[in-house]
Amino acid sequence: MKxxxxxxxxxxxxxxxxxxxLLYKQYSKAMYNIAIRLLNNNMDxxxxxxxxxxxxxxxxxxxxxSQAFGSWLRRIVINNCLSFLRTKKIYFEEIHENxxxxxxxxxxxxxxxxxxxxxxxxxxPDGARTILVLYSLEGxxxxxxxxxxxxxxxxxxxxYHRALxxxxxxxxxxxxxx
Amino acid sequence: MSTExxxxxxxxxxxxxxxxxxxNRIWEGISGRTGKHKSIEKNPRGRSLVFTRIRNIAxxxxxxxxxxxxxxxxxxxxxxxxxITLNQIDxxxxxxxxxxxxxxNYKEGELSxxxxxxxxxxxxxxxxxxxxxxxxxxxxxxxxxxxxxxQVINIIFNTYERKIQLLGLIxxxxxxxxxxxxxxxxxx
Numbered sequence: 622m623k624x625x626x627x628x629x630x631x632x633x634x635x636x637x638x639x640x641x642x643l644l645y646k647q648y649s650k651a652m653y654n655i656a657i658r659l660l661n662n663n664m665d666x667x668x669x670x671x672x673x674x675x676x677x678x679x680x681x682x683x684x685x686x687s688q689a690f691g692s693w694l695r696r697i698v699i700n701n702c703l704s705f706l707r708t709k710k711i712y713f714e715e716i717h718e719n720x721x722x723x724x725x726x727x728x729x730x731x732x733x734x735x736x737x738x739x740x741x742x743x744x745x746p747d748g749a750r751t752i753l754v755l756y757s758l759e760g761x762x763x764x765x766x767x768x769x770x771x772x773x774x775x776x777x778x779x780x781y782h783r784a785l786x787x788x789x790x791x792x793x794x795x796x797x798x799x
Numbered sequence: 800m801s802t803e804x805x806x807x808x809x810x811x812x813x814x815x816x817x818x819x820x821x822x823n824r825i826w827e828g829i830s831g832r833t834g835k836h837k838s839i840e841k842n843p844r845g846r847s848l849v850f851t852r853i854r855n856i857a858x859x860x861x862x863x864x865x866x867x868x869x870x871x872x873x874x875x876x877x878x879x880x881x882x883i884t885l886n887q888i889d890x891x892x893x894x895x896x897x898x899x900x901x902x903x904n905y906k907e908g909e910l911s912x913x914x915x916x917x918x919x920x921x922x923x924x925x926x927x928x929x930x931x932x933x934x935x936x937x938x939x940x941x942x943x944x945x946x947x948x949x950q951v952i953n954i955i956f957n958t959y960e961r962k963i964q965l966l967g968l969i970x971x972x973x974x975x976x977x978x979x980x981x982x983x984x985x986x987x
Binding site: 758 | 802804808809811814815816817819822825826829832
């Protein structure tokens with residue numbers, strides 16, 4: 622698999638359109654889901670996906686380690702999403718509200734379908750959702766998130782906890798509804 | 800300390816990729832742009848897929864419309880056995896039209912090098928040129944419908960002659976204005 626990916630990337634560098642398509646198919650779903658969780662809009666996510674692959678294929682020759690393609694592409698997708706969110710002027714203000722208690726999380730999650738969780742994440746407010754996705758799913762720490770979003774670490778943390786609380790609440794409601 | 804939700808998200812990260820993009824449409828956009836050095840910065844977001852979709856629909860409509868129009872035109876012309884251009888009627892007429900057209904192009908080219916004044920006379924002349932263009936367009940249409948008709952052919956050549964005269968008139972008026980401004984400056 623390692624050699625195959627290397628081989629595909631080499632062909633992509635040479636401008637082989639079939640290899641580009643293979644690479645696209647390999648990563649499109651994962652990248653699309655990152656984009657849609659950050660943007661909560663199918664059309665915007667598709668736009669970002671297209672832009673990100675175009676940018677990746679145009680500059681793939683500069684990629685030093687072909688094994689890092691996935692994380693490199695993921696970074697491009699996230700950066701494009703964040704640039705787009707900046708144009709929407711999302712505010713990541715410090716919040717001082719009561720975060721819902723989390724003792725019932727376990728019961729909510731025991732029967733949580735990934736589709737339900739995915740949709741619940743998408744329904745979170747823009748600021749909280751962005752931070753939750755970056756922290757919990759994309760592995761950035763609060764310092765990195767603070768730098769990326771030009772906010773304080775404290776804001777990142779409070780928004781993150783708010784997101785967890787809202788997500789928990791949403792999942793519980795979903796269970797009761799169903 | 801991680802909460803249950805955090806643990807869930809961490810352990811089920813890959814399961815959360817539940818949605819699928821419209822690969823055909825996205826790939827169409829990507830393959831049309833890669834290798835052509837069309838960067839994101841040069842192609843503002845929001846114009847990409849939406850723009851492509853609108854453009855494709857518009858292109859199909861225009862193509863269908865043009866195809867219908869051209870096909871209909873050809874069928875009508877063939878049915879009537881009628882000619883379309885002066886050159887098809889008679890080569891000499893075609894040559895004469897070509898000379899007129901060259902002259903019009905020359906005058907228009909000359910005019911474009913001037914800073915034409917905006918006054919009532921010039922506006923009237925431009926308006927008259929517009930009228931002549933409309934008469935010319937109608938005459939061409941008549942030519943298609945009526946074929947070799949002397950009156951229509953005369954109208955076509957008259958519109959050329961009139962247009963050349965009018966363009967010449969604008970050039971003269973513009974020169975007058977330029978000279979007047981020069982004289983005024985010299986006298987100051």
